[in-house]
Amino acid sequence: MNRPTPAADRTDRSKRTTGPGPRGRTAGAAVLGRAAALGGLVTVLGLLPWLSGKDPALALLRARSAEQEPTPEALAAIRADLGLDAGPLGLLGDWAGGVLRGDLGTSWVSGAEVLPAVLSGLGASLTLMGAALAVALALAAVLAAPVCLRGRATAGTAAAVLASLPEFLLSLVLLIVAGVWLGLAPTSGWAGPAHLVLPALALGLPGGALLGRLVADALPAVLAERWAELWRGAGVGRARIVRAALRRALPSLLPQFGMVAVGLTGGAVAVETVFAVPGIGRTALGAAKAQDLPLLQGCVLALLALGLLAGGAAAAVRRGLLGPALREAALSLPAPLPHRGSPAVLLALAGLLAAVVTWGLLRDPYAVDLTARLAGPSAAHPLGADALGRDVLARLGHGAATTVGTAAAVTGLSWLTALALGFLPGTAAGLAEVANALPPVIVGMVVAAVTGPGTAAAALAVTLVSWPPLAAHAAALAQELRASRFLQAQRALGASPFWIATRHVLPAVAGPVARHAMLRLPGVALALASLGFLGLGAQPPSPEWGLLLDESADYVERAPVAALAPVVALGLLTVLAVRLSHTAVRLRPARPAPTSVHTEGKTPLATPAQ
Structure with missing residues (x-):
């Protein structure tokens, strides 16, 4: 029997002793990213009382006994009872231990068990x-x-x-x-x-x-x-x-x-x-x-x-x-047939929405006319007036500027996050799995508990969950570029990885991902509107669309046109988001990298999903 040559034997031993390959390293990074994201999320949740800076002692004292005087001694006793004087680490440990024992604490408002x-x-x-x-x-x-x-x-x-x-x-x-x-x-x-x-x-x-x-x-x-x-x-x-x-x-x-x-x-x-x-x-x-x-x-x-x-x-x-044979395989489906649609429909919807917004921007959204409360459409109020007599058309126009402006800022932050994480596909995959399991409204509630409800809180919440599709796109493009012959030649000539990433890969990835991000702008605006509707976003008297929808629901029977105007506007925005999402999907590479994060779903962040 022929024995291998010493060189072949050394090559064989080198293969056996080589550490995990790229796929193994990527999987390990994904696990670490997933664990870090989950650990960070649980930590933030356990530290909410400390992060919010709220002192529940007075509220809990009133809930327990409305007649008791809020003396410093009484308040200190309540803080000690709740463990709020133990510092952040002690607070986190007490909460985690209580969760393991099935004790979720006591309500600050009612004083009852949670x-x-x-x-x-x-x-x-x-x-x-x-x-x-x-x-x-x-x-x-x-x-x-x-x-x-x-x-x-x-x-x-x-x-x-x-x-x-x-x-x-x-x-x-x-x-x-x-x-x-x-x-x-x-x-x-x-x-x-x-x-x-x-x-x-x-x-x-x-x-x-x-x-x-x-x-x-x-x-x-x-x-x-x-x-x-x-x-x-x-x-x-x-x-x-x-x-x-x-x-x-x-x-x-x-x-x-x-x-x-x-x-x-x-x-x-x-x-x-x-x-x-x-x-x-x-x-x-x-x-x-x-x-x-x-x-x-x-x-x-x-x-x-x-x-x-x-x-x-x-x-x-x-x-x-x-089954066991295919569990580790990257099983994928053939590409579906593209959805065809006339660009004239997209242009007509965008034009109609832009015309309404422009017309409304020329009017005063805060002027109150009590004689026109819940008035129907007229020359003075083309879409009627709300419960305070404010012009609905004006509030729609200025609300669009507020919503779209915030959505543009969120989209820009998501784009920057995607570019950064696109060069770390393994870590991004683990983080994206946790982000995809967090609907924006849940993140919005946590952020609002720390910072209080408002436009900035809603923007931060949507930013935290809107980057995975863009990171998947960036990771796929970066991997394709790194495998090109041109960059292989650059490495052979001695170019450093940092020089290649900043001079060649990043400029080539930034443009397509930016176009992809802009196509997701209507979906981000819908996510912000949902938080505004629930009271977690913009606060009165802001004319933000979600807040308008929440306010109009109370007088839909008396003033249906004024109440349904934000419904129609958000409906048009939804259709526009759907038509643009088809283009966003076509922007992705035909063969995404195995480590990229697949986050197809609902256009307004489904949720998921979306």
């Missing part, structure tokens, strides 16, 4: 989310049925618009049309199955449209693969081929199914608020507004656990479908 309130809200929310998931799966089956039966989709644009419609906007539309005008179902409360109808529809329809669109986009390409042609030629029935195609497509789509489940936790906050459902989302929002930080900590912790469990369940089902 755990029973969290469990009560969690039961109502799980019931609502279960009904919404049933609605989503039913709608997804309806949208995918034409592909299974005839091999082609029939409702791509309508499904895309419905998938991108924010839950707070859809909730108000259903409340006004189906609840108030038509009287088809109760509009508030939690007294029986009838009260579940409208909230389940509002929460489940966007997710179902997204799932149906994903399946309808993936199946035609799968059915056109070689194996499907061979099966048809062998006489295999269409039902069996469709079942095999679904099994082929589902593993790559299951992460998006998990994102839809995660999106339910964020959407539940708005839906429960609109329909007065006593769920955990509404409880968390009330705690954030009242600065009841122990109750907010417990609610956010429960929502995060739901999101992580949903993502873990989707990953487990995917591994089961793939």
Whole structure:
């Protein structure tokens, strides 16, 4: 038997002793990034009372005994009882230990235990989310049925618009049309199955449209693969081929199914608020507004656990479908057929929105005319007046400037974050997984608890969760550029990695990612509007669109035109975001890097997703 030469033997030993390859290092960085993000998130949550700078002693004293004098001794005793005088590390340790023991603390407002309130809200929310998931799966089956039966989709644009419609906007539309005008179902409360109808529809329809669109986009390409042609030629029935195609497509789509489940936790906050459902989302929002930080900590912790469990369940089902042989493989689907649309529609929508905004900018949004309260459209007020007699058209125009200006700043920060993390694909992948599991409304509640509600708080919350799609794009472009022959030649000539990254890779990546970021601007504006609607963003008397929508919901029966004007404006913004998102998807490389973060979902940050 021939023995290897010494050189071959040394080469073989070098291969055996070499450390982990690029894929292993990337996976390790992803794990570290995921652990760091989760650890940082839990730390911030545990330190909320310290970070907020709020002194709960006086509030808790009033809740326990309204007649007791707030003497320094009494307040000091309460602080010692709550552990607030132990410093940040002691506070974090006490909170973490309590969580492990099943003790979530005491409410600062009511003085009651937090755990029973969290469990009560969690039961109502799980019931609502279960009904919404049933609605989503039913709608997804309806949208995918034409592909299974005839091999082609029939409702791509309508499904895309419905998938991108924010839950707070859809909730108000259903409340006004189906609840108030038509009287088809109760509009508030939690007294029986009838009260579940409208909230389940509002929460489940966007997710179902997204799932149906994903399946309808993936199946035609799968059915056109070689194996499907061979099966048809062998006489295999269409039902069996469709079942095999679904099994082929589902593993790559299951992460998006998990994102839809995660999106339910964020959407539940708005839906429960609109329909007065006593769920955990509404409880968390009330705690954030009242600065009841122990109750907010417990609610956010429960929502995060739901999101992580949903993502873990989707990953487990995917591994089961793939089997042992393919679990580590980068399984991907053929590219779906592109959605075609006339650019004239996009230009017409943008032109209409720009005309309304420009007209409104020429008017005074703060002028109060009490004689015109809730007046209908007229020459003086083309879109009517609000409850204080202020011109709705003026407030729409100036609100657009506020919303879009903030969205532009958020987009710029997301772009810079994506460029920085795009050169660290492994770390970015781990961080992005945690960011994708955090709906903007949950982050908004945490940020508002620390800084107080406001435009800056909403902008920071949306920035923290809006960078993953851009980082995925940057990472894919950077990896393609690094593999080019030109840069290989530069390395062979002795160029340093820093010089290559700053002189060649960064300039080539920055432009395409910036264009991608601008196309996501309407989606960012919708996310900011959702926080404004929930009271976590801009505060009165600001004319921000989400805040306008929240104010107008109270007088929709008396002044429908004035109340529905922000609904129509946000609807136009949603359609514009959908049309631009198709272009944003086409900007991505045809073959993304294996380490890039795939964050397809709802256009306004789905949520997820979006």
